[in-house]
Amino acid sequence: MEAAAEQLAWFVARARHGTEIGVRNRLSELGVEHFIPTRKTRGWRGRMVEKPLINSLVFIRATRSAALDLIHFQGVRADYVFDCATRKLMIVPDKAMDDFRRVLDLSTDEGGLLDRPLTEGELVRVVKGPLQGVEGRVAELQGRHYVVVSLLGSLFARAAVPRAWLEIK
Secondary structure (H helix, E strand, O other): OOOOOOOOEEEEEEEOOOOHHHHHHHHHHOOOEEEOOEEEEEOHHHOEEEEEOOOOEEEEEEOHHHHHHHHHOOOOOEEEOEEOOOOEEOEEOHHHHHHHHHHHHOOOOOOOOOOOOOOOOOEEEEOOOOOOOOEEEEEEEOOEEEEEEEEOOOEEEEEEOOHHHEEEO
16 A cells, blocks of 8 residues: 655754754755745844844755655754654644744735724734735734734744734634
């Protein structure tokens, strides 16, 4: 009987502090889909440098066997994170990764009206605009509304979203 085809998944890996950009470059050389959120900041002597937003964390999209091959045989200097409950490699669902990436990549300032007030922490879905379909919790800060998405229960990203673009889930 033939084994079922392996599915692509987002695996969570850790690189040594300061090596995230090198790991990203190696994954790019190998043509492997990956995500390392970064930002541009001023470095030494005012030069612009790219820094990771989340130290040491790398997300790699591959099949399980290809993911293991990257670490053991392809020279990607990282180690996978294990889920303590299942004792298997930690995997982020596609929808959660997509929402997290989209919120980190975008913020919008346009506004509108909502038929009822939102409660801090309430589960919402973005129904309009570039973040349409993203699900998260609402937060209000200095009069602005944000959709906050969580990844692995400990990483959070937020983007300003007009109240009219949010529906209670």
